[in-house]
Structures are given as structure tokens and as C-alpha cells.
Amino acid sequence: MIQLKNVHKNFEGKPVLRGLNLEIYDGEIITIIGASGAGKSVLFKNIVGLMKPDSGEIIVDGVDITKLDEDELHKVQTKFGMLFQGAALFDSLNVYENVAFGLRRLTNMNEVQIKRKVAELLEVVNLSGTQNLPVSALSGGMKKRVGLARALATSPKYLLYDEPTTGLDPILADSINKLIVKVNKQLKVTSIVVTHDMKSGFEISHRIAFLSDGVIKETGTPDEIKNSKLEELRKFISLYFQ
Amino acid sequence: MKKFFINFGNAVMVFYKTITSIFTKRIEWDTTLEQIVKIGNESLPLVILCGAFTGMVFALQVGETSISIFNEPIYIGLSLAYSLVLELGPVLTSLVVTGRAGAAMTAEIGTMKVTEQIDALYTLGSEPISYIFVPRFIAFFVSLPILVLFADCSGILGGLVVAKLKLGYPISKYWEEIRTLGISTFSHGILKSFVFALLIVWIACYNGIETKGGAEGVGKATTKSVVVSMVFILVTDYFLTSLLLSFGIV
Ligand SMILES: Nc1ncnc2c1ncn2[C@@H]1O[C@H](COP(=O)(O)OP(=O)(O)O)[C@@H](O)[C@H]1O
Ligand SMILES: [Mg+2]
Numbered sequence: 001m002i003q004l005k006n007v008h009k010n011f012e013g014k015p016v017l018r019g020l021n022l023e024i025y026d027g028e029i030i031t032i033i034g035a036s037g038a039g040k041s042v043l044f045k046n047i048v049g050l051m052k053p054d055s056g057e058i059i060v061d062g063v064d065i066t067k068l069d070e071d072e073l074h075k076v077q078t079k080f081g082m083l084f085q086g087a088a089l090f091d092s093l094n095v096y097e098n099v100a101f102g103l104r105r106l107t108n109m110n111e112v113q114i115k116r117k118v119a120e121l122l123e124v125v126n127l128s129g130t131q132n133l134p135v136s137a138l139s140g141g142m143k144k145r146v147g148l149a150r151a152l153a154t155s156p157k158y159l160l161y162d163e164p165t166t167g168l169d170p171i172l173a174d175s176i177n178k179l180i181v182k183v184n185k186q187l188k189v190t191s192i193v194v195t196h197d198m199k200s201g202f203e204i205s206h207r208i209a210f211l212s213d214g215v216i217k218e219t220g221t222p223d224e225i226k227n228s229k230l231e232e233l234r235k236f237i238s239l240y241f242q
Numbered sequence: 243m244k245k246f247f248i249n250f251g252n253a254v255m256v257f258y259k260t261i262t263s264i265f266t267k268r269i270e271w272d273t274t275l276e277q278i279v280k281i282g283n284e285s286l287p288l289v290i291l292c293g294a295f296t297g298m299v300f301a302l303q304v305g306e307t308s309i310s311i312f313n314e315p316i317y318i319g320l321s322l323a324y325s326l327v328l329e330l331g332p333v334l335t336s337l338v339v340t341g342r343a344g345a346a347m348t349a350e351i352g353t354m355k356v357t358e359q360i361d362a363l364y365t366l367g368s369e370p371i372s373y374i375f376v377p378r379f380i381a382f383f384v385s386l387p388i389l390v391l392f393a394d395c396s397g398i399l400g401g402l403v404v405a406k407l408k409l410g411y412p413i414s415k416y417w418e419e420i421r422t423l424g425i426s427t428f429s430h431g432i433l434k435s436f437v438f439a440l441l442i443v444w445i446a447c448y449n450g451i452e453t454k455g456g457a458e459g460v461g462k463a464t465t466k467s468v469v470v471s472m473v474f475i476l477v478t479d480y481f482l483t484s485l486l487l488s489f490g491i492v
Contacts, residue, residue, distance in 0.1 A: 050361045080365045088358035092350075105367030154366065 001026055002047060002158065002190075007056035009042060016042050017053065018214030024158075029184050029191040031201040033236070034211035040194040041085060043211065044160050047192070048080045049073050060158075078106055081156030081189075085163050087143035089135045095122070095146050096131040102154040121149040126175065141168045144176070152183065159183065161193045165200070173197060177204050198240035202226070210236070253448045260375040260447075270377050277381035281343045282389075288338050289389045290396045296330055297322060297397030298404045305409040315409045319419030322401040327423060327431045331394040333479055336438040339386060340471045344446040347378060348467040351450025352460040360451065375447050379440070386439035387432050394431070430491050434482055438475055445471040 002024040009017040016039040024030055032040050045051040046058060049065050057064045065076055089098050099118045103109055109117065122128050125145035130138075138146065144164060151159060161180060165173035177200045184191045195201045201208065202222040210218040210225070210233050218230050228234060300322050305315040351374060354360050360370050398420060405411035449467035453459050486492075 045361065048365060050364060074364070074369060077364045078367055082362070082365050084358045084362060086357055088362040090354075090359055090362070091357075101368070102366035150366070156365070 001059075001061065003057070003059040004047070005057040005059070007046060007053045007058060009039075009046060009051065009053045015214055017046070019056070020211075020215050022209060022216045022219070024190065024192060026190050027184075027188055028206040029180065029193065029204055030207045030209060031193045031195055031205040032209050032211055033195070033198070033201060035236070036196075038211050039214060040211055041162055044082070044162055044192070044194065048082055048160065049077055078154065079157045081151030081154065081159045083144065083147050083151050083159070083161045083164055085166070087140075087147035089138075089143055089146055089150070091135040094131070094135070095127070095133050095138070098135065098146055099149045099153055101150060106154045117153065118149075121153055122146075124152070125149045125179065141172045144168065148176070148179065152187075155187065156189065158190045158192065161191065161195075163194055163196065165195060165197050173200070180204055196240070198237060212236075249452075252452075253444070256371075256375070256448055256451070257444055259371050260379055260444075263371050263376050264379065267372050267376075269380070270373060273373070274377035274380050277377050278385050281339070281381055281385040284346060285339045285342045285385075285389055286392065288342055289335050289393050292334055292338050293326075293331070293393030293396035294400035296334060296393075297326060297400030297402075300325060300330070300397070301401035301404040301411075302408065305405060305411065309409075315405070315411050317419065318401065318405045318409070318411050319416035320422065323398060323420045323423050324427065326397045326401075327394050327427050329431075329479075329483075331390050331397065332431045332435040332438060333475065335390045335393045336386065336435065336442060336475045337472055339389060340442050340446075340468055340475065343382075344442045344471055345464050345468050347443070347446040348450040348453075348464045349460055351447060352453030352463045355451060355453045356456050356459060370451055374451070378447055379443050382439040382443035383436060386442070387435045390431060390435040426491055430486050433486060433491065434479065437478065437482055441474050441478060442471050445474065 002022075004020055004022045007017050007020040008015070020043070032043065034040055042051065046053050047060075049058075049068075053066060056066070058066055060076055060079065063076060065073055068076065090101065093101070096118055099121055100114050103114050103117060118131065119128070122130060125148050127142060127145055127149070130142070130146075135143070135146075148161075148164070164176050164180065168176065177197075180191055180193065181204050183189050193201065193205065202225075205222060207219060208222055208225045209216045210228075210230070212232060218225065218228055218233050220228070225233070226237065301318050304318050304321050308314070308316045308318075351360075354374070360374075363369055363373055402413065402416055405416055406413055446467050449463045449470070453463040455462075
């Protein structure tokens, strides 16, 4: 379980998170919605310990990661997999080495096992046979899928998807959404999703959290969120469902 | 001013962490080797070219000057050898390598930073110190002195060509003068190049990892890295030389 308690984060005096509280339960798919620039990516980076909040607690499986030293934090970070907004593939490595990156460093697999695992993962994301392609040869959608394969490789307990379907065509977006559900069901991976794709967000999530003005203003099941009495949230959703 | 000190403090921390990491953590030898090859590929032709022409122009200047004073060219090999091995070799090579490999390194790391590749390292069992910095520190430490030796040699050969063909200076005399170079003179130049290597790679890596603000930020970081590195090389050279001289390493 992940608990965020009263998390504050400023950038040069500009507040982005202002006392945010949120609980993420094991095994669920939770989608964070909110306007562009609301701080969704910043929230992700705080959860994973890539950014340190100015104040507040971020408790991952009972441990407040804001109080850990670098080596301890690094251990906790291996519980997370993250699909970055821009995929963040290592562009000096090919597809195979990208997917194998975590396997080489976090598992004791030998090269034969790594080869098999990478092929398996690429099949899951529908990119079989692309092992030797350089990152520069991939389209935006392919990059996201390789990024997902790379994040899945080390079997993380928590997977964070930062706008996994933005910029993809509807068919590809649908296949990614199905993948998120499949990964969550089969591997029991707790999934935290940021998306602007409201429709699929409501379809795939167990819970939805609404981020605005640096705090979570509402959480609930998709049905609860749809019927929320919060005026701001109703407006936000109706904008996307037009 | 306050920003400068914070920056400097951070840079020192990064340097300290990198050096400790070299001795305490697993080293990524594959990446290190890759970097050595890359630095060599990028800089060796340039270094040889610059070394040769520096030697050539130096021979010409010394030759013509001594002709105008003594009516004959004298000590071309001697003055060339000492200036090259003590100063021009290490300093010019470092400046060239800064502009080529150092700039490329800042740009590469800066791009990794702004495209979140650096962030991605953390959840994949790695982090920038051991994956990015350590291999590059070792690679530079190994490569630069070798590049300096290449510059020294090509400079001496370039000087020889000009001395012989343009000034009619006897080859045997030139070599005799070169041979007066002792091991201490060489170590003076090489010791300096070890320090310059750390300086270049440190500044290049630090500016890379501190990059902010997209592609434009990468451009800015690269320029800054090159300028700071060049200034530091020249300033450090003076103090380092004084230090080495006080230890009798001439
Ligand atoms: N590293 C940073 N330095 C300064 N400001 C930042 C940084 N990262 C994000 N911000 C600012 O924080 C705000 C929220 O950004 P972000 O979390 O990326 O929004 P989004 O909800 O669209 O993902 C933005 O105004 C952005 O400019
Ligand atoms: Mg974002």
C-alpha cells in the first residue's frame, strides 16, 4: 500500500502539490485525472522517489521513503515500474538492451534466460522480432510499448503509467488499455494511471482520483466520480465526454 | 553568487560520490570500454592533426627566430620537445578533447536528462553515478594521457618535417636534442593530463546531469560545459605546474 500524507512540493516558490493526501491499495487500478500542468507527473515522481517533497510523508509498504538515505531508497525504487510520458527509452541502446536493462541489474538471469524473457515481453506488447531495432527507428506508439515491456520486465509490485495512450491511435490505445487490465489481473500489479482518455479511464479503473489545485479533491469508484456533487469535477468530466 | 556556491557544492558531492562508487560498487566495464573507444574515435584524428601543426609552426618560429639572431637555426628539437611535452601537448589536447568529446558528453547526458532517461535508471536497478559517471570518469582518465602521447609524438614528427625540409636542420641533431628529454619531463606532462582528464569529465558530466529545459537547455549546458572546462584547464595548469615544479618534477 502507498500512503501520501500532506505532501507539499514547490518549484522555486511556485506550489504544485499543496498538502496532498491519497491512499493507493494493493492490487487496484487507480486513475489520476486532472488538467494539464496540475502536477500529475510531479505526483508520480514523488511516489517513486525521483523527487523529494518539501514536506509530508510518502509511505510505501509501511516505510516513509522521504526519510531514507540514497541506498535504502534505491532498494524501494526497484518495487516500482514506470512508463514515462515520453517513454524515456535509452537511445544509445537497441530494443533488446532496453528491455533487458533491468533484468541484468535486478535479477540473476543468464543471457539465455534474458533472451527468452525479452522475447516473451515483446510478444506481450505486440512487438515480436523488434529486438535489434535502434530506438531511433521506433514510432511513438512502439516506444511506449517497448517502455511498457521494459517496466514489466522486473515484475514490479507497483506500475505507474504516465499518459500511456496519449498520442496513440484509438486501436493502439485500446490495446494498451487492455494490457493494463491484463497485467493488473494476471500479475496482481498495483497500477496507477494518469490519463486524459476519460472513457477508458472509467472503464478500466477500480478507483479514480481527481487532482486539482495541488490536492486530491475527490476519490471514488468510476460511478461515484461520475455522480460526484463537486461542481469543478463535473465540469472537468463533461469537457472530456463531449 | 549564492547559486555559484550551491552549484559548486553539488558538483563536489557528485565528484566524491563518483570516486567512492569506483571503489565500492560494481563497475560497468562494457560501458566503460565503449566510452574509451568513443572518446578515441571522436578525438584522435583531431588531436593528431592539432599536434602535428603545433609542432610544425613551433619549429618554424624557433627556426626563423634563431636564424635572425644567430644566423643559423639552433635548438629546434630541444625547445620544441620541452614545450610540447611539458605544456602544449597536455593543454592543447585537453582543449581539443573538451570541444569534441566533452561537449558530446554533456549533450548526450543532457538529452538523457530532459527526456527522463536518467529518471528511468532508478526503477531499473541503476542510477546515474554508476551507469553514467563512473564509466566516463574511468574512460577519460585512461584516454586523455594516451591522446596526449599521440599529440606529443605527432608534434615532434611535424616539427621534424618542417625543421628538415624548410630549414635544413639535420635530423640527427634534432633527435639528439629530443633524446635529452628525461622520464621526469614526460611524467610532468602526463601527470597534468590525468588531472585535466578528471576536470573535463567532471565538468562535462555535471553540466549534463544539471540540464534543464528541453533541447534549448541541452545547447546551453553544452556551451557552458565547454567554456567552464577550458577556463579551468588553463587556470589549473598554472597552479599545477607550480606544484609539480616545487616537487622537482620538471
Ligand atoms: N523539474 C521541474 N522544475 C520546475 N517546475 C516543474 C518541474 N517539473 C514540473 N514542474 C512544473 O510543475 C507543474 C506540474 O507539472 P506536471 O506534473 O508535469 O503536470 P501534468 O499534470 O500535466 O503532468 C507544471 O507547472 C510544471 O511547469
Ligand atoms: Mg504529465
